Amino acid sequence: MSDKLPRDIDLATAAEQSSEEDEAQEGNVLNSQIHSADPAEHNAMHIVDESAEPDLDGLLDALENAADPEADAVVDDALDIDSAQEADAAYEATHDESEEDAAEVEIDPYEDFKLELRMKPGKWYVVHSYAGFEKRVKSNIESRRISMNMEESIYEVQVPMEDVVEIKNGQRKLVNRVRIPSYVLVRMDLNEDSWSVVRHTPGVTGFVGNAHNPTPLRFDEAFNMLKSTVQVAEAPAKPGTQKTGGQAARVIPAEVDFEIGETITIKEGSFAGLPGTINEIKPESGKLTVLVSLFERETPVELSFDQVTKL
Incomplete structure (x- = not known):
């Protein structure tokens, strides 16, 4: 009986100590949760404050730190290409306009x-x-x-x-x-x-x-x-053309002793001796288009003035 009582006291003491240890552990866990909640709450409040008044310097520093050098180089190259193309286009437009102006501003020879x-x-x-x-x-x-x-x-x-x-x-x-x-x-x-x-x-x-x-x-x-009644000087050549020198070439009109519809005789060439009808007169080149009847069909033939004669 006397031996059993001290053993019970020891067991009770051990149980009490175990209970105290459990309570101490629970207290530590609760304190750790409280302490962990405080920084989160503080961070949340800090974020709210930053959204209210943004730190521009901080944002710029963050963007600079996050910049990709390779991406920046690609963008810079693209901008350089666009600038060069725009410069070329502007030069071509200006050059074309200057040529048009020079073409429009011609000196009157008279x-x-x-x-x-x-x-x-x-x-x-x-x-x-x-x-x-x-x-x-x-x-x-x-x-x-x-x-x-x-x-x-x-x-x-x-x-x-x-x-x-x-x-x-x-x-x-x-x-x-x-x-x-x-x-x-x-x-x-x-x-x-x-x-x-x-x-x-x-x-x-x-x-x-x-x-x-x-x-x-x-x-x-x-x-x-x-x-x-006057002789005119040669007009200045346009850009890209070559000056011929001397006085301006005059276009001398030609008077032709032929009429469209007139019947002539071919005196030279493959159709010599055949009659024909004048269909077209080209004074500048000295040519005639003559309709010759071959195999019951009229065939156009181009002849020079000296290859035909009047009937």
């Missing part, structure tokens, strides 16, 4: 002549003459203005001429002829004396317009009638 024509005293009048007597009438008016002391009223007399290529029977011939047959141009101050001197010149049949109060030519009319 500019000097127009200026001279505007500055001359008097006005241009047109008089009738007998056909084929234009040059003689010009000479007669010039003689009368001197003999009758009219140099201060009658200034100039012109018979506009032109070069024409005449093609007859396949032969080309350059002919200088009167541009406006039966007309003579006179530059003068119109008054009774000047009118009388011109009107009563041998070969003159009258003034164009009102017989006693003729109407002068407008500037553009006078220019168009007189521009064939």
